[in-house]
Amino acid sequence: MPIFIDRRLNPKDKSLGNRQRFLHRVRAELKRSVQEQIRAGKIADADGEHSVSLPAKGTSEPSFRDARDSGRRQHVLPGNKHFSPGDKMPKPGQGGGGAGSSPGLKESEDDFRFVLSREEVLDLFFEDLELPDMVKLNLKEILAFKSRRAGFSASGSPTNISVARTMRNSLGRRIALQRPKRAEVEAILAELARIEAEGTEPARARAAALRAELERLERRRKVIAFVDPVDIRFNRFDAQPLPNAKAVMFCLMDVSGSMGEREKDLAKRFFVLLHLFLKRRYDRTDIVFIRHTHTAQEVDEETFFYSTQSGGTVVSTALEEMQSIIAKRYPSREWNIYAAQASDGDNLASDSERCLGMLDSEIMRLCQYFAYVEIIDERESEIFGSTDNGTSLWRSYLAVKERWPNFDMSRIARAADIYPVFRQLFTRQPAQQRSLGRRR
Amino acid sequence: MTRAASRPGLLFSGSDWNFATLSHAYDVIEAVAKEELGLDIYPVQMEVISSEQMLDAYSSIGMPLMYRHWSFGKHFLHHELLYRKGGRGLAYEIVINSDPCIVYLMEENTMALQALVTAHAALGHNHFFKNNYLFRQWTDADAILGYLDFAKSYISRCEEKHGVAAVEAVLDAAHALMDQGVFRYRRPPRLSSEKQREGLRERLEYEERSYNDLWRTLPRQADGAKAAAENADLIAERKKALNLPEENLLYFLEKTSLILEPWQREILRIVRVIAQYFYPQRQTQVMNEGCATFVHYTVMNALFDRGRIGEGAMLEILRSHSNVVFQPGFDDPRFSGINPYALGLDMMQDIRRIVTEPTAEDRDWFPEIAGSGDWRTVLLDAWANHRDESFIRQYLSPALIRKWRLFVLSDAANESFYSVASIHNERGYERIRSTLAQRYDIGANHTDIQVVDVDLLGQRHLRLQHKVRDGIVLDSGSCDATLRHVQRLWGYEVSLQGVDAQTGSTIYERSSSGLTE
Numbered sequence: 010m011p012i013f014i015d016r017r018l019n020p021k022d023k024s025l026g027n028r029q030r031f032l033h034r035v036r037a038e039l040k041r042s043v044q045e046q047i048r049a050g051k052i053a054d055a056d057g058e059h060s061v062s063l064p065a066k067g068t069s070e071p072s073f074r075d076a077r078d079s080g081r082r083q084h085v086l087p088g089n090k091h092f093s094p095g096d097k098m099p100k101p102g103q104g105g106g107g108a109g110s111s112p113g114l115k116e117s118e119d120d121f122r123f124v125l126s127r128e129e130v131l132d133l134f135f136e137d138l139e140l141p142d143m144v145k146l147n148l149k150e151i152l153a154f155k156s157r158r159a160g161f162s163a164s165g166s167p168t169n170i171s172v173a174r175t176m177r178n179s180l181g182r183r184i185a186l187q188r189p190k191r192a193e194v195e196a197i198l199a200e201l202a203r204i205e206a207e208g209t210e211p212a213r214a215r216a217a218a219l220r221a222e223l224e225r226l227e228r229r230r231k232v233i234a235f236v237d238p239v240d241i242r243f244n245r246f247d248a249q250p251l252p253n254a255k256a257v258m259f260c261l262m263d264v265s266g267s268m269g270e271r272e273k274d275l276a277k278r279f280f281v282l283l284h285l286f287l288k289r290r291y292d293r294t295d296i297v298f299i300r301h302t303h304t305a306q307e308v309d310e311e312t313f314f315y316s317t318q319s320g321g322t323v324v325s326t327a328l329e330e331m332q333s334i335i336a337k338r339y340p341s342r343e344w345n346i347y348a349a350q351a352s353d354g355d356n357l358a359s360d361s362e363r364c365l366g367m368l369d370s371e372i373m374r375l376c377q378y379f380a381y382v383e384i385i386d387e388r389e390s391e392i393f394g395s396t397d398n399g400t401s402l403w404r405s406y407l408a409v410k411e412r413w414p415n416f417d418m419s420r421i422a423r424a425a426d427i428y429p430v431f432r433q434l435f436t437r438q439p440a441q442q443r444s445l446g447r448r449r
Numbered sequence: 450m451t452r453a454a455s456r457p458g459l460l461f462s463g464s465d466w467n468f469a470t471l472s473h474a475y476d477v478i479e480a481v482a483k484e485e486l487g488l489d490i491y492p493v494q495m496e497v498i499s500s501e502q503m504l505d506a507y508s509s510i511g512m513p514l515m516y517r518h519w520s521f522g523k524h525f526l527h528h529e530l531l532y533r534k535g536g537r538g539l540a541y542e543i544v545i546n547s548d549p550c551i552v553y554l555m556e557e558n559t560m561a562l563q564a565l566v567t568a569h570a571a572l573g574h575n576h577f578f579k580n581n582y583l584f585r586q587w588t589d590a591d592a593i594l595g596y597l598d599f600a601k602s603y604i605s606r607c608e609e610k611h612g613v614a615a616v617e618a619v620l621d622a623a624h625a626l627m628d629q630g631v632f633r634y635r636r637p638p639r640l641s642s643e644k645q646r647e648g649l650r651e652r653l654e655y656e657e658r659s660y661n662d663l664w665r666t667l668p669r670q671a672d673g674a675k676a677a678a679e680n681a682d683l684i685a686e687r688k689k690a691l692n693l694p695e696e697n698l699l700y701f702l703e704k705t706s707l708i709l710e711p712w713q714r715e716i717l718r719i720v721r722v723i724a725q726y727f728y729p730q731r732q733t734q735v736m737n738e739g740c741a742t743f744v745h746y747t748v749m750n751a752l753f754d755r756g757r758i759g760e761g762a763m764l765e766i767l768r769s770h771s772n773v774v775f776q777p778g779f780d781d782p783r784f785s786g787i788n789p790y791a792l793g794l795d796m797m798q799d800i801r802r803i804v805t806e807p808t809a810e811d812r813d814w815f816p817e818i819a820g821s822g823d824w825r826t827v828l829l830d831a832w833a834n835h836r837d838e839s840f841i842r843q844y845l846s847p848a849l850i851r852k853w854r855l856f857v858l859s860d861a862a863n864e865s866f867y868s869v870a871s872i873h874n875e876r877g878y879e880r881i882r883s884t885l886a887q888r889y890d891i892g893a894n895h896t897d898i899q900v901v902d903v904d905l906l907g908q909r910h911l912r913l914q915h916k917v918r919d920g921i922v923l924d925s926g927s928c929d930a931t932l933r934h935v936q937r938l939w940g941y942e943v944s945l946q947g948v949d950a951q952t953g954s955t956i957y958e959r960s961s962s963g964l965t966e
Contacts, residue, residue, distance in 0.1 A: 011492070011493035011494060011495050011571065012493070013468050013471065013472065013494075015496075015497050016497060017499045019502065023502070024504075024505045027521040028525065028526070030518065030519035031522030031523050070520055070621075070624060073896050073898055074928075075896060075921045076922050079862050079920060080919045081859070081860070081862070081919045082921070083870065084857070084860060085856070085857055085885040086787075086855070086856060086858060087779060087853045088780065088853075089854040089872055089873065090854070092856055092869045094869055094871055094872055095868065095869065096869040097868045098868075099865060099866050100865055100867060123530055
């Protein structure tokens with residue numbers, strides 16, 4: 010008779026520590042891989058698991074081992090069909106040189122791919138954005154759940170026993186199975202005592218009958234338990250997700266020739282971050298991509314990031330397009346509207362005023378938040394720093410900023426600059442939460 | 450359906466299992482195995498695990514307890530990937546050479562498979578662990594789990610005290626030398642008991658506590674001639690004490706390195722002990738698996754003959770069995786070397802045939818056992834007293850060579866073709882047999898690197914020597930990286946000289962001083 014141990018319920022993830030050590034070791038390589046994937050992938054996909062591949066050499070474990078392409082060896086192989094001693098056959102895959110792999114002995118260590126969890130991906134992604142830990146936690150937080158009563162169940166933890174329900178079941182069962190009550194037993198005992206005190210012959214016969222009856226009742230009481238395991242009920246709790254509203258995020262970007270690869274990459278990171286933020290807060294987030302030159306159109310993500318158009322720059326066309334999409338598809342009663350605009354600041358001189366008017370009169374009333382990022386050259390960043398002068402678009406937007414608290418703007422030259430825009434967004438969070446509550 | 454199929458006498462029906470059926474099946478299987486084969490086993494402890502836990506066990510080289518290291522994480526990811534993709538199934542079981550013998554069963558297995566696994570691991574492997582001379586002499590079945598427990602907690606304490614990175618550096622270096630961390634020719638010392646180790650640690654801690662820097666500043670006696678004479682004595686004494694040449698690099702570094710802290714030495718020792726523990730397993734692959742497969746095959750058939758296993762379950766068992774012992778030919782795309790399960794089982798069944806129904810050829814080749822009639826005794830004796838190399842050298846019969854159509858292929862790196870040296874004919878049997886046996890001789894195949902000289906009082910230059918056999922040199926990239934690891938542990942220059950095993954001439958020389966970090 011062997012000893013059996015059921016280990017299935019042991020804590021899982023025994024090798025989690027090893028995994029972390031491994032990820033730490035190949036961190037640089039992983040980071041490059043994840044950044045590349047986020048750059049190439051869709052905005053919405055940044056928030057999820059990623060499969061990454063690592064070259065085997067970075068993680069090799071060296072040892073003194075034989076070189077495959079040296080020396081003389083003898084192999085014993087099964088399944089000879091037509092060879093005789095002395096037969097020769099050419100080595101595969103080479104033209105008479107020295108090296109050749111031995112049959113059946115393949116190099117086993119290839120590059121290998123594996124899947125990173127969402128948390129691990131975000132950790133790597135955030136690394137050079139210089140987000141404070143609090144914000145990272147906020148972004149990585151999973152949807153909140155609240156436990157709510159949800160009836161009763163037959164299993165659960167002892168602390169959750171529902172006494173009332175258990176006793177009700179017990180009572181029902183006792184009645185159905187006719188469990189003798191204590192009063193009945195006591196009545197018989199009293200009767201017995203009375204008769205025994207009499208001591209007459211018929212009383213003795215009656216006493217014997219009563220004793221038999223008493224024994225039967227006692228046995229029955231023993232067999233039919235007062236509270237049986239089948240009676241026990243537990244309060245059941247269901248984890249209910251806290252309700253969240255819907256949000257739509259408008260990505261507006263200038264795609265005229267002046268926006269190069271670097272500018273687009275920075276803009277994309279900004280959009281990704283905003284999307285992560287929205288996705289955490291809302292059950293459903295839609296993304297609308299609007300690109301513009303001197304005309305604007307709604308496009309898919311692929312076109313948005315990867316195709317350029319020639320033409321001048323008229324920002325108001327994008328705002329118009331956004332306005333019409335809101336009117337058509339995203340009534341502001343039902344949707345929380347966020348907008349992020351990225352541009353290099355060029356605009357037709359007379360158009361900036363028009364933008365200002367549109368934002369003032371209509372758009373800012375609809376939007377929860379409007380973020381404008383101007384992507385500038387790293388050298389320019391020193392000149393422009395935090396001064397108020399700049400392109401005409403920048404100056405007009407400054408006016409909007411003064412009037413509307415939910416408008417933010419910032420200049421970005423490096424990946425590390427992206428965060429300040431968010432800090433402003435997060436510091437105003439309590440006020441926003443209240444307004445969200447009302448809208449729902 | 451299940452009810453309809455169940456007949457009295459059947460051990461189980463249907464594919465579901467529970468602990469009662471498992472236990473009952475084990476009892477019957479054990480009885481049958483003892484009766485049919487006369488096995489002698491450790492008590493058994495069966496543990497049911499999930500597939501994820503099986504992956505965990507894979508990555509920590511099959512042991513239930515293991516210290517933490519990134520390479521285990523890497524192996525875990527690798528196995529997990531193969532498993533998720535469906536590229537490779539998981540083993541049905543893992544068995545650990547300990548007393549009591551621990552067998553892991555996967556919860557996904559059907560009852561028929563659980564019975565098969567019980568016979569295979571809990572009886573076959575278990576018997577082999579308990580009786581084979583290598584395991585008896587070289588490993589310590591009742592101490593290994595305790596030791597691993599100690600190793601795990603010791604290393605995690607070191608990580609707390611000295612930092613993960615420092616511990617990882619030592620482990621990396623030690624792992625690189627794991628293959629050279631084994632005593633091949635002399636018996637390793639027994640694992641010291643928990644008490645002794647505790648005492649040793651306490652003493653180290655006491656020394657650390659009571660260390661006083663003042664002692665270092667005491668003026669030393671300096672007296673020219675007298676000191677020189679003393680030095681000469683010291684050199685001779687030290688060389689003798691170092692016991693050179695030394696094949697176990699980890700042992701040598703642990704005992705001799707001048708730069709290691711006590712805890713670093715202890716880590717080297719842990720890695721070395723684990724390497725030593727696995728050394729017999731690597732020498733008895735064919736026999737161990739062959740023995741287990743032979744046992745499960747014999748026992749399952751016996752149970753079927755007695756009507757204890759239904760036809761359906763038996764078919765399932767046979768299907769798994771034939772998957773396990775599948776051996777494709779060398780030109781088959783699925784070929785990946787000789788399957789130790791197949792070779793072991795075939796040889797053991799062949800021995801049974803030779804003992805019970807010998808041909809004239811068998812009488813010629815195996816006069817001692819052919820026709821002796823008692824195959825159980827012959828097999829029990831073979832299991833107890835052989836390792837792969839000697840087993841093949843002793844028992845591979847011409848009949849089996851013909852059945853497998855074995856042939857020997859010569860492969861010289863400087864030629865552009867392979868040539869067939871021997872095939873399964875009268876002239877080839879001996880050669881095939883000895884070549885195959887040679888392939889399984891770890892002593893002969895293993896990269897032979899030894900410490901030959903060290904000048905402890907001068908530059909502390911550590912010299913290693915690699916005996917090059919058949920012109921097979923080391924993979925240069927990996928070799929340089931490993932030399933760097935040796936230098937990390939030794940602290941001073943390390944050089945490796947490749948010397949031809951036959952002629953003694955130097956083939957190559959590498960030194961850690963020329964390598965860039």
